[in-house]
Amino acid sequence: MLGAWVLWSMDPILIHMIGPTVQRSFLVAIALIIGGLSMMVSGHGAFKRILTLAPKHLLLLAVLVVLSTAGAELLYVSAIAIMNPGLVGVLLRSQVAFAVILAMVFLGERFGKVTAWGIIVILAANVGWLGYNLSHSGTTGSLLGWALAIGAAVLWSLGTITAKSLVNVLPPNQLVVARLTLGGLLMLIVSLGMYGLGAIGQITPAQWVLLVTKGVFTSGITFFLYFWALRRLRVYVASALEQVAPLATLFVAHFWLRQTVTWHDVVFVGVLLVGAAIVIVGGDREILTRILCRRK
Numbered sequence: 001m002l003g004a005w006v007l008w009s010m011d012p013i014l015i016h017m018i019g020p021t022v023q024r025s026f027l028v029a030i031a032l033i034i035g036g037l038s039m040m041v042s043g044h045g046a047f048k049r050i051l052t053l054a055p056k057h058l059l060l061l062a063v064l065v066v067l068s069t070a071g072a073e074l075l076y077v078s079a080i081a082i083m084n085p086g087l088v089g090v091l092l093r094s095q096v097a098f099a100v101i102l103a104m105v106f107l108g109e110r111f112g113k114v115t116a117w118g119i120i121v122i123l124a125a126n127v128g129w130l131g132y133n134l135s136h137s138g139t140t141g142s143l144l145g146w147a148l149a150i151g152a153a154v155l156w157s158l159g160t161i162t163a164k165s166l167v168n169v170l171p172p173n174q175l176v177v178a179r180l181t182l183g184g185l186l187m188l189i190v191s192l193g194m195y196g197l198g199a200i201g202q203i204t205p206a207q208w209v210l211l212v213t214k215g216v217f218t219s220g221i222t223f224f225l226y227f228w229a230l231r232r233l234r235v236y237v238a239s240a241l242e243q244v245a246p247l248a249t250l251f252v253a254h255f256w257l258r259q260t261v262t263w264h265d266v267v268f269v270g271v272l273l274v275g276a277a278i279v280i281v282g283g284d285r286e287i288l289t290r291i292l293c294r295r296k
Contacts, residue, residue: 004225011218012085015077018210023199024081025191027211028073030203032184034215036177039224043177049170050178057169060162061178068159069183072152079148086250086261090269091149096276097122098157106161111279118278125275126150129268176223 018027050061079088097119103109130146166175191199203211250261250269 004222004229007222007225008218009089011214011222012080012089014210014214014218015080016085018207018214020081022203022207022211023191023195024074024077025187025194026199026203027077028070029184029187029191030200030211031215031219032069032073032180032187034184034212035219035223036179036181036184038216038220039173039176039180042224043171043173043175046170046174046177046181049174053169057166060166064159064162064166064179065182066186068155068162069179070187072155072159073183074187075148075152075155079145079152082148083145084260084265087265088145088149090250090272091126091146092153092156093272093276094122094126094150095153095157095160096279098154099160100279102157102161103164107164115279118275121275121278122272125268125271128271129264132264172228173224176220180219180223 015027050058053061076088076092079091100109100111100115100119104111126146130143133146134143163175163179170178
C-alpha cells in the first residue's frame with residue numbers, strides 16, 4: 001500500500017506538466033486506457049471473467065467504473081487545473097474520513113471514539129482551510145477547486161468500498177484491467193462526442209510521453225499494488241496509509257514546479273495528516289504494524 005501511494009504522489013505533478021492544452025476528458029480517457037492495456041498481460045481474461053459475475057457484482061463494477069474511476073478522475077484533474085497540485089493531493093487525503101463512514105454503512109466495519117476524533121479533525125481542517133481561503137482570496141476559485149477535489153475524494157472512497165467486495169471475485173490484476181480500460185473507454189466515447197478526433201491530433205509528442213508514463217506507472221501499476229494490498233487491510237487502514245502521498249507531492253510541487261505554499265497551507269497539511277494518523281491509531285494498530293514490518 002505504501003508503494004502504491006509513493007507512486008501515486010507523482011500523478012498530480014504529471015497532470016500539471018501535461019498542461020491545460022489537453023482536454024481534461026481526453027487526458028482521463030487516454031491515461032486510463034493506457035493504464036489498463038499496460039496490465040493486460042497479467043490481467044488477461046478479465047472481460048471473460050466479468051461475464052460470469054453475479055448481477056450484484058456487475059452493479060458494483062458499474063459503480064466502480066462510472067463513478068469511482070471515470071467520474072472521480074475527471075473531477076480530480078479538473079481540480080489540478082485550478083489549484084496547486086500538491087494541495088489537491090492533500091485535500092484528497094480527506095478520503096480516509098469518507099472511507100471510514102462508508103465502510104461502516106456498507107461493510108459493517110466499526111470504529112471507536114479515537115477514530116471518530118480523527119474524522120472530526122480531518123473535517124475541521126477542511127472547513128478551516130476553505131474558510132481562510134475564501135475570506136482572503138475574495139474569489140470562488142478556492143471553493144470550486146475544493147469542491148472538485150472533495151468530490152473526487154468521496155467517489156474514490158466509494159471505489160474503495162466497491163473494490164473491497166470485488167477483489168473477492170476478481171483477482172487484483174483483472175480488476176485493474178477492467179476498471180481502467182472500461183473507465184477509459186467510457187470517457188473516450190464522451191470526449192469524442194464533445195470534441196471530436198481533432199483534439200487528439202493536437203496532443204504533442206512530449207505530452208504523449210507524459211500520458212504514457214501516467215497511464216503505466218501512476219494508474220496501472222499503482223492500482224495493482226493498491227488492490228493487492230486492499231485484500232490484506234481494512235478499509236480505514238488502507239485509506240489512512242495514503243498520507244504518504246501528499247507530502248511527496250507537495251514537496252515536488254513547491255521545489256520543482258515552484259508552486260506557492262503559504263503558512264496556512266502548511267498548517268492545514270499538518271492538521272489533516274494528524275487527523276489521518278489518529279484514524280490509524282484508533283483503527284487497527286496491530287494490522288498496520290504487521291504490514292509495515294513485513295515491508296522492512
